[in-house]
Amino acid sequence: xxxxxxxxxxxxxxxxxxxxxxxxxxxxxxxxxxxxxxxxxxxxxxxxxxxxxxxxxxxxxxxxxxxxxxxxxxxxxxxxxxxxxxxxxxxxxxxxxxxxxxxxxxxxxxxxxxxxxxxxxxxxxxxxxxxxxxxxxxxxxxxxxxxxxxxxxxxxxxxxxxxxxxxxxxxxxxxxxxxxxxxxxxxxxxxxxxxxxxxxxxxxxxxxxxxxxxxxxxxxxxxxxxxx
Amino acid sequence: xxxxxxxxxxxxxxxxxxxxxxxxxxxxxxxxxxxxxxxxxxxxxxxxxxxxxxxxxxxxxxxxxxxxxxxxxxxxxxxxxxxxxxxxxxxxxxxxxxxxxx
Numbered sequence: 001x002x003x004x005x006x007x008x009x010x011x012x013x014x015x016x017x018x019x020x021x022x023x024x025x026x027x028x029x030x031x032x033x034x035x036x037x038x039x040x041x042x043x044x045x046x047x048x049x050x051x052x053x054x055x056x057x058x059x060x061x062x063x064x065x066x067x068x069x070x071x072x073x074x075x076x077x078x079x080x081x082x083x084x085x086x087x088x089x090x091x092x093x094x095x096x097x098x099x100x101x102x103x104x105x106x107x108x109x110x111x112x113x114x115x116x117x118x119x120x121x122x123x124x125x126x127x128x129x130x131x132x133x134x135x136x137x138x139x140x141x142x143x144x145x146x147x148x149x150x151x152x153x154x155x156x157x158x159x160x161x162x163x164x165x166x167x168x169x170x171x172x173x174x175x176x177x178x179x180x181x182x183x184x185x186x187x188x189x190x191x192x193x194x195x196x197x198x199x200x201x202x203x204x205x206x207x208x209x210x211x212x213x214x215x216x217x218x219x220x221x222x223x224x225x226x227x228x
Numbered sequence: 229x230x231x232x233x234x235x236x237x238x239x240x241x242x243x244x245x246x247x248x249x250x251x252x253x254x255x256x257x258x259x260x261x262x263x264x265x266x267x268x269x270x271x272x273x274x275x276x277x278x279x280x281x282x283x284x285x286x287x288x289x290x291x292x293x294x295x296x297x298x299x300x301x302x303x304x305x306x307x308x309x310x311x312x313x314x315x316x317x318x319x320x321x322x323x324x325x326x327x328x329x330x
Contacts, residue, residue, distance in 0.1 A: 190296075
């Protein structure tokens with residue numbers, strides 16, 4: 001405000017300077033000259049700075065807006081580009097054939113693991129395979145044969161409810177998976193078995209012989225009563 | 229028990245929980261009464277099998293087995309009358325816990 005007010009008076013001051021020169025007062029004229037020069041500098045410099053600041057802020061805002069947009073767009077573009085790169089080509093096809101999904105097995109029996117794998121670009125042997133159980137961890141990493149048959153055998157498996165997943169990864173990083181679930185029990189810990197006839201005419205298992213082993217892999221509650 | 233089974237199936241349709249009744253050996257005459265209005269399997273025990281002795285159970289025991297066919301726990305319905313809401317809820321919670329559902 002001060003500088004603005006003084007600047008408005010600039011022409012008046014210049015006129016005054018000329019008047020004083022008429023009186024040939026060098027020293028006073030020199031003092032007024034310095035003052036006028038200072039005011040002129042302050043007015044032009046201040047306005048220039050404000051304009052520059054404003055322009056810089058506007059430019060900065062534009063840059064920021066443009067920059068943000070640009071960065072976002074760029075990132076999106078990059079992400080899309082990466083996704084596109086990662087999604088290049090279809091995932092390998094994986095199908096577990098053994099053990100049977102939903103099966104129930106004794107822990108000490110022989111377990112045959114077999115699956116079929118295929119990929120549109122890579123040969124079956126080139127696929128990186130991983131058989132993994134949620135109970136045990138990684139079971140096997142052997143490659144398939146040229147026909148795409150992945151196969152291995154275990155002589156026992158930990159008791160528990162297994163979710164088995166086979167994943168196949170091709171050279172582009174595409175991953176195909178298949179999962180099955182099966183139960184493995186410890187025969188040494190089983191309750192004593194029996195088999196009795198279901199005599200309830202409205203039961204789904206009427207006239208069938210029912211055993212606790214029929215409920216392996218499930219929760220069973222056996223109510224012992226007698227009716228007279 | 230029939231109601232409990234239906235309730236579990238309704239609330240947890242994917243659950244693998246089955247309640248089975250076993251009628252004591254020598255009480256075959258009561259089967260019709262025991263089965264009336266119920267859909268649960270009702271197995272008739274007999275002297276040659278004698279599951280009560282085989283599993284060393286007490287009258288009105290509910291023996292719960294886990295998915296590995298291993299003993300989980302026992303809940304006796306004489307000491308835990310299912311007509312009491314708390315007892316009913318406790319048995320239901322025990323079954324769901326055995327199945328990993330609560």
